[in-house]
Amino acid sequence: MSFLDFFVVFCFLGGVVCSAVVALHPNILYAAVALIGSLLAVAGVYASLGADFLAAAQLIIYVGGVIVVILFAVMMSESIYKRRFLDGVKKMFLPTILSIALMLGMFKLLVSTNWGELRIPNYENTTIRIGQALTGPYALIFEYVAIVLLFGLIGAIVVARPNILKKDQDGGNS
Amino acid sequence: MSLAEFLSGLNDFIPPNVPFFVFSIAAAVIVILGFAMPIGGICTYIERKVAADFQERIGPNRVGPFGILQFFADGIKMFLKEDTATKNADMFIYNLAPGLVTAGALGAFAAIPFSKYVIGADLDIGIFYVMALASLVSLGILLGAWSSENKWSLLGGMRGAAQIVSYEIPLGIALLSVVVVSGQMSMIKIVDGQAWLGSGSFWYIFHNPFLFLNFFVYFVAALAECNRTPFDLPEAESELVSGFNTEFSGMRFGLYALAEFADVIMFACVAAAIFLGGWHLPFVNIENIHLGWSLAGKSLDPLIQTLFMILIFLGKASVIVFVVMWLRWTLPRLRVDQLMDLCWKYLIPIAFFNLVGASLWVWIFKGQSMIELISGMMGAG
Missing domain, CATH: 1.20.5 (Single alpha-helices involved in coiled-coils or other helix-helix interfaces)
Incomplete structure (x- = not known):
């Protein structure tokens, strides 16, 4: 197992665990803190795919900007510990069905896609191509x-x- | 060549096949433990001495000659101090926050070019990476402030997060104007674009008038990013006890203090690399100096050049750090509304104007610097 494989597995596992905490933790502040972890894991996946610019943009926009705004809003809200924003089984019913349907769809996509030969991504300079794409097509x-x-x-x-x-x-x- | 590659080159002499990521981790440990942490500690001593000089006191003078071991004593005190927390503190986040601040401040050192060959990682997106890691600091300040269950801390943390998020904009635009001129984001290539080649290519601060102005925009925004006076509202002692780190004690407080100094040094290093030519001196190109000394058949020139580069780079950075300390004892603190006015009404418009100006300069004069234009005119006349 190379370091890259280890890193990718680590990112995926961390992302899944943190996302589960975001969805299921009764305390909204902890959910917001777990969101930091899942966004960092996504940045790690981008970086391991060779999209370094995207990974840094993920860090600077989501972790450095959006999460700070979310934390501001959460900290301003009253009684963080008492509030359970997952009150009642009723509210969990529809989202659960929808997310299971989404997961099945993605699983079908995963199985039916011809992935071809797995290869290590090409670590070249992506910034120039992103700039040309954004000012061109x-x-x-x-x-x-x-x-x-x-x-x-x-x-x-x-x-x-x-x-x-x-x-x-x-x-x-x- | 990065530090990790250099270390794995040394591995040729020692038995077998250590995977490369071990050297990456070793390089990170060397940069953090061997540079950032000790310099952060020494900076606390220098800051106290500088402050004493400005106030005509003596300053620390008991521990060791000229009190130079004072920072050791402070460090030992921090480690041995009881680790306290308020009764209602949210312990998980309280423990996490100092780590986040330190990770943001120290992680950015990976892309700081100390010399042409001594750099943690020469990323293609060097500047952008430094900006991204520096933005983690605001998270640590906000979370630490909230979790310590103290109204002074919370006020300080709110101020800190608002300030850092706001001042990231002029900071980023000022750095972007250099990227426009150099056409690069990699730190090594940006510094190499400022080498003295005899043709008049020179430090980017003197490349054109817009970059000259943007250097000062960068400096003011960086001061606010590190919460230094006159922008130390998050820890305003006279209003908020000690601001966001009021309730932290022992090494947790130490980590906050260390991260603040690491932040100052990091922004000073970025200023030295981006605007002030990094390891390049005017009128000389160090890479062309060959002393011809050799040891056991190997030329010592690369080693000597690297040492000189590191000295020049750190010299420039420490001048900026000294100016930061000097400002602390010169300027009074701003109010919150003045702070926001300065950012949104002055720095951001000025930075944008300079960005457009620098782009037009590159387009009209085909990337030539002021000095090249003047010397070209002198040559023609």
């Missing part, structure tokens, strides 16, 4: 996603600000 989609994100930012500012605007108007009137 995928330029329109890239710009579209950027505009959606900009709308999201402006929307967040508008939602967060109404009180300040009102106060300013009152100050102007008096």
Whole structure:
């Protein structure tokens, strides 16, 4: 077993265990902390496939950005220890069926795909090709996603600000 | 050649077939235990001495000559101190948080180029990797603050996370402007792009006016990323007792302190490598210096060159670290709203302007630096 095999198995196992904790742990803060582990495991899988840029982007965007925002929201919520967000068996019924269906579908895909010869990925510089793809064939989609994100930012500012605007108007009137 | 490859080259003399990842781990241990940790410890001593000089005191002077063993004494004290926690602390996260901070701060050292041959791993995405690992620090600060069940800690942690997430943007854009000019993300190739080749290629800080400005944007953003004065709001002593690490004691507190210094050194090393030419000096190219000394038939030149490169690189980095310590005793602390104003209203627009400016400069002047343009004009006239 080479180090790469060991690393990939470690990432997959860690990812599965951490994802299970995210889904099943009654304490939302622990679920959020386990999400760090599962995102790191995904980054590890990317890195072992030779997609180094994607792995670092996963770290910087999800672990460094999104998780911090999630933790902020979780810490602001009241009584983390008392709240069980998995209350009742009823709420678990539909998600369980859906995820089992998804798992069966993926298993079928796994079996029916012709994987061909397994080979060690080619560790070459992916950054240049990502840049060329984003400014060439995928330029329109890239710009579209950027505009959606900009709308999201402006929307967040508008939602967060109404009180300040009102106060300013009152100050102007008096 | 990375440090791990160098170690596995030494293995040729010793019996058989040790797998390569053993050398990777050995290289990581050497960089962390042999460089980052001791320098972090020595930095606490230097900081106290520098502070004493600025305040016209003597500073630590009892342990060893000039108090130089003070950091050993501090370390022993940290290790032997009782490890306490508050009654309602969430012990799992409380234990995890200092590790996360340390992992983020020390992991980034893997891609720091100390010389052309001494680097943990010469990744294709060197700068991006350093940024990604540095962003782990905010997680450790936030989790540690929350889990210690103390309102001062929580306030400090919230401030710290908001500050680090915000200042990552100007920091990343300032580094991106160098990537635009050099066309590389690998640390070694970026540093080599700044070598003195006689044609006027020079440090990137003097490449064009936009990069010159972006160096200062980088420096201010890096100060905020390491929670140093004037941006030490997360641990503002006069408001929050000690901020996010109030409840930590013993070596857990030690890890937070060590990670802070490791962060400062890491950002100083990145500044030295990216903007200040790494191991390159003006007017000389060290790789062209051959003394011709040899030992047992082998030329000693590569070894001597590497030693000089490491000395020059660390010299530049330590000048920046000194400026960081100097600022601590010069500037007062900002308020939270001033901190956010500085980031979102000033640094980010300036950084974006410089990024566009640097891109236009590369496009118009075909990647030539200011010095090349001036010397070209002098040559023509």
